Amino acid sequence: MVPTPESLTIALGAIPNSGKTTLFNRLTGASQSTGNWPGVSVEKKSGSFVLGEYSITLIDLPGTYALSPATKEEQVVHDYFLQSPPDIILNVVDARNLYRGLGLTLQLALSGLPMVVCVNMIDEARRQGVVPDVKVLSQHLGVPVIEISAKTGEGIPELRAALYEVIKHPGKTRPPHMSCPPLIEKAFVELAENITRAEIASRLDPTFLAMRLLEDDRPQQWLQNDQVTTIARRLRQQLEQTLKTSMPVACADCRFNAARGLTLEAMHRQPVPEDPLSKTLDRIFLHRWVGLPIFFLLMLLLFQGVYGLGTPLQELLASVFDLAGSWLAQIKPVTALPVWLQSFLLEGLWQGMAVVTSFIPLIALFFIFMSLIEDSGYMARAAFLMDRLMHCLGLDGKAFISILLGYGCNVPAVMGTRILSSNYSRVMTMLLIPFTLCTARLQIFIFLTAIFFSPAAAPWIIFLLYGFSFFAVISMGLVLKLFNIGGRPEPFIMEIPPYRLPLVRSVGFRAWHELKDFLSRAATFIMVGVMLVWFLIHMPIDAQPASDASWAGHLGQAFAPVFEPLGIGWQETVALIFGFIAKEIVIGGLAVIYGGTDPALLTGHISALQAMSFMLFCLLYTPCVATIAAIWAESRSIKITAISLGSGLVFAWITSFVFYQAALFLGFH
Amino acid sequence: MSQQIPVSALQAQCECIIRSLGSDEKTAHRLAQMGILPGNHLRIIRIAPLGGTIEVVVGQGQNFALRQEEVAAMLCDVVAMPLVSELVIAGQNYRIRTLLGGKTFRRRMEKQGLQEGDLVQVNNTGEKPFPVHLVESGEDVELGEGEAKKIIVEVTAGGPHS
Numbered sequence: 001m002v003p004t005p006e007s008l009t010i011a012l013g014a015i016p017n018s019g020k021t022t023l024f025n026r027l028t029g030a031s032q033s034t035g036n037w038p039g040v041s042v043e044k045k046s047g048s049f050v051l052g053e054y055s056i057t058l059i060d061l062p063g064t065y066a067l068s069p070a071t072k073e074e075q076v077v078h079d080y081f082l083q084s085p086p087d088i089i090l091n092v093v094d095a096r097n098l099y100r101g102l103g104l105t106l107q108l109a110l111s112g113l114p115m116v117v118c119v120n121m122i123d124e125a126r127r128q129g130v131v132p133d134v135k136v137l138s139q140h141l142g143v144p145v146i147e148i149s150a151k152t153g154e155g156i157p158e159l160r161a162a163l164y165e166v167i168k169h170p171g172k173t174r175p176p177h178m179s180c181p182p183l184i185e186k187a188f189v190e191l192a193e194n195i196t197r198a199e200i201a202s203r204l205d206p207t208f209l210a211m212r213l214l215e216d217d218r219p220q221q222w223l224q225n226d227q228v229t230t231i232a233r234r235l236r237q238q239l240e241q242t243l244k245t246s247m248p249v250a251c252a253d254c255r256f257n258a259a260r261g262l263t264l265e266a267m268h269r270q271p272v273p274e275d276p277l278s279k280t281l282d283r284i285f286l287h288r289w290v291g292l293p294i295f296f297l298l299m300l301l302l303f304q305g306v307y308g309l310g311t312p313l314q315e316l317l318a319s320v321f322d323l324a325g326s327w328l329a330q331i332k333p334v335t336a337l338p339v340w341l342q343s344f345l346l347e348g349l350w351q352g353m354a355v356v357t358s359f360i361p362l363i364a365l366f367f368i369f370m371s372l373i374e375d376s377g378y379m380a381r382a383a384f385l386m387d388r389l390m391h392c393l394g395l396d397g398k399a400f401i402s403i404l405l406g407y408g409c410n411v412p413a414v415m416g417t418r419i420l421s422s423n424y425s426r427v428m429t430m431l432l433i434p435f436t437l438c439t440a441r442l443q444i445f446i447f448l449t450a451i452f453f454s455p456a457a458a459p460w461i462i463f464l465l466y467g468f469s470f471f472a473v474i475s476m477g478l479v480l481k482l483f484n485i486g487g488r489p490e491p492f493i494m495e496i497p498p499y500r501l502p503l504v505r506s507v508g509f510r511a512w513h514e515l516k517d518f519l520s521r522a523a524t525f526i527m528v529g530v531m532l533v534w535f536l537i538h539m540p541i542d543a544q545p546a547s548d549a550s551w552a553g554h555l556g557q558a559f560a561p562v563f564e565p566l567g568i569g570w571q572e573t574v575a576l577i578f579g580f581i582a583k584e585i586v587i588g589g590l591a592v593i594y595g596g597t598d599p600a601l602l603t604g605h606i607s608a609l610q611a612m613s614f615m616l617f618c619l620l621y622t623p624c625v626a627t628i629a630a631i632w633a634e635s636r637s638i639k640i641t642a643i644s645l646g647s648g649l650v651f652a653w654i655t656s657f658v659f660y661q662a663a664l665f666l667g668f669h
Numbered sequence: 670m671s672q673q674i675p676v677s678a679l680q681a682q683c684e685c686i687i688r689s690l691g692s693d694e695k696t697a698h699r700l701a702q703m704g705i706l707p708g709n710h711l712r713i714i715r716i717a718p719l720g721g722t723i724e725v726v727v728g729q730g731q732n733f734a735l736r737q738e739e740v741a742a743m744l745c746d747v748v749a750m751p752l753v754s755e756l757v758i759a760g761q762n763y764r765i766r767t768l769l770g771g772k773t774f775r776r777r778m779e780k781q782g783l784q785e786g787d788l789v790q791v792n793n794t795g796e797k798p799f800p801v802h803l804v805e806s807g808e809d810v811e812l813g814e815g816e817a818k819k820i821i822v823e824v825t826a827g828g829p830h831s
């Protein structure tokens with residue numbers, strides 16, 4: 001069975017909120033890496049640790065309720081088990097929520113793979129005086145069951161010992177017994193016999209395969225044996241007709257009946273008391289009148305926490321980079337270089353690094369605050385409170401927070417979509433975030449409104465732009481939903497976990513890994529983007545940068561017919577190219593293009609109406625290369641990245657066109 | 670008798686036993702996987718401030734957030750509800766399960782002759798003040814709507830809903 005190579009794979013599977021991530025951090029420490037499962041925006045985390053003479057790769061599977069796939073996450077876990085079963089399964093259940101956790105445990109135990117079960121949160125259970133009897137569990141499940149607390153570290157040595165023991169002496173596991181209605185049992189047996197006869201090479205138990213086949217809508221996708229899949233389909237049809245329920249529901253029923261019995265026995269029939277703290281807190285946080293005000297207050301705190309603290313840090317870093325840049329520009333080895341190379345190093349490479357670095361404080365703070373909200377259990381409450389509002393877009397309440405944070409900076413907001421509960425929400429939300437009015441865009445607007453409008457009118461223009469941004473998010477959401485981008489919305493059924501004190505360790509880990517991830521996944525993309533823009537602006541060598549002779553100038557002129565109906569001249573088009581690096585530099589870019597140092601001279605070149613059209617375009621078109629990089633890193637999909645780029649440009653063009661032409665028609669200039 | 674509870678009757682403190690998860694297969698599948706199955710008790714804890722979404726507790730333990738339509742699509746046996754509810758049928762016996770609200774409220778209700786465990790009937794629903802018939806003493810009392818909302822009654826054995 002288990003070979004004896006030095007390296008083994010252990011898969012960590014559990015239902016959400018059972019403390020899986022906390023245990024993962026405990027076991028693997030800092031040796032983690034993140035990626036995506038192939039083809040979907042579902043995060044794949046793996047880490048490694050050493051167990052005696054073995055080096056173990058631990059795979060953190062997405063939190064799922066069952067192996068019969070109802071969501072993208074479940075599909076991922078399902079495919080993983082059927083196509084590349086791990087050497088060992090490590091399953092976690094919450095001691096206070098045994099019944100629900102055991103549904104998955106039973107399914108996993110039936111696979112026939114070696115397995116260890118941890119009963120987590122034992123500290124909490126002990127405090128409440130409801131400790132499950134692990135001996136009973138172990139006896140019924142036929143696998144070792146260990147009491148642990150991922151939070152305090154209690155039981156971890158025992159867990160490691162149990163894993164080691166399972167590797168050393170795999171033995172034959174004894175799948176647990178689960179009594180189902182006789183008709184279903186018979187079908188399992190019949191199908192399992194067929195599977196055995198067909199000699200399908202798999203480490204998985206034939207009965208387990210039979211169950212998967214009967215619950216699966218498209219078994220032919222993972223089992224290349226037409227004979228068996230045909231029998232499975234026939235059996236399923238017969239059963240569903242006789243039982244008048246769908247197979248997944250009937251099987252869940254058997255499973256949870258067994259889980260209920262097992263829970264009663266393991267708890268010695270003692271009921272788990274309600275969590276009094278959660279009950280009291282929910283009376284306040286979910287209160288009919290005060291619930292929403294508290295929510296908005298917390299959001300304000302969150303926003304201020306991330307951006308109020310992050311923006312000054314960002315500016316500090318920027319000025320450090322500026323200073324270092326101007327110092328570099330003077331030192332001997334640099335000044336000896338040709339001018340174009342100096343410019344490339346300082347304005348291309350150095351600038352790129354500055355852009356990447358500027359996101360570090362925001363991302364760190366963003367994930368620190370998000371983990372606090374998520375680990376404490378408040379995220380589920382926020383989702384509940386805001387669900388109605390987001391429902392029209394097929395999103396749930398959690399997406400509200402992501403989009404809201406986009407109003408600070410799109411980059412961490414897009415990265416934060418990975419906490420959303422379904423693939424649909426993640427894709428939709430990351431496509432909507434770019435339409436929020438981030439602070440970088442705000443800088444452009446503040447500047448332009450100040451020079452083109454009276455001090456009394458300027459705030460109103462900004463206010464209108466905010467309003468328009470809300471409108472853009474909602475209308476774009478409706479359009480994207482219409483075209484089924486990101487699939488169909490999933491039914492919203494969310495477990496509301498008890499409130500818990502977040503672990504500093506977990507929060508720190510999260511922020512650190514997200515940062516590492518950003519640097520490894522998005523940073524290159526950003527650097528490349530910034531350097532590309534440098535080339536456009538500075539090439540050919542002999543041309544004045546950003547002038548009509550530069551590539552950017554050529555590009556701007558080539559696109560002039562496209563932008564002319566928007567009232568945007570080729571010079572502003574070049575500024576929009578600048579804006580691709582980061583919106584902050586659009587203003588500086590305009591100054592360079594018009595060859596002056598004082599951007600206020602702009603009033604001599606364009607009218608207020610044109611400025612307004614330009615601002616609308618800035619609001620809607622591609623936020624910046626870093627956002628695109630983040631969308632690409634999150635979705636790992638060229639299609640989604642392209643949709644984001646395309647939808648922004650098209651929406652921006654249409655809006656500016658309609659606005660400008662309508663204004664001209666009405667007689668404004 | 671199993672029924673679908675209309676959206677308008679989904680109020681806090683309504684409790685029912687799920688008989689079928691509804692006709693949408695995807696939703697049923699997902700509910701089943703989370704351990705929400707026919708035979709489970711489902712009690713509504715609260716409605717979200719903006720409406721549309723409700724929090725329920727299923728079985729003995731876990732709380733879930735669901736959308737109204739999903740609960741309304743289920744077939745249920747109603748077990749308990751506030752006295753002011755369109756699920757209450759006029760002229761049928763109900764047993765008072767709980768009096769929500771503080772000591773003063775309980776004392777006030779006791780003075781009217783209402784206690785937990787008592788059998789009551791509602792005669793003309795929709796009337797204000799709210800007329801309640803006490804089955805055991807044969808008296809009739811009138812309650813304010815706010816008071817009646819705090820009285821949770823349960824269906825009696827052999828009653829209209831069973």
Ligand SMILES: Nc1nc2c(ncn2[C@@H]2O[C@H](COP(=O)(O)OP(=O)(O)O)[C@@H](O)[C@H]2O)c(=O)[nH]1
Pocket residue numbers: 014015016017018019020021022023063120121122123124148149150151152374375376377500501502503506
């Ligand atoms: N008391 C206690 N809390 C825990 C334990 N393990 C995890 N938690 C907390 O439970 C919450 C959810 O944990 P997490 O690891 O994110 O769960 P996941 O959804 O399964 O990944 C967090 O607030 C953790 O701090 C434990 O052993 N004891």
Ligand SMILES: [Mg+2]
Pocket residue numbers: 020021063
């Ligand atoms: Mg987790």
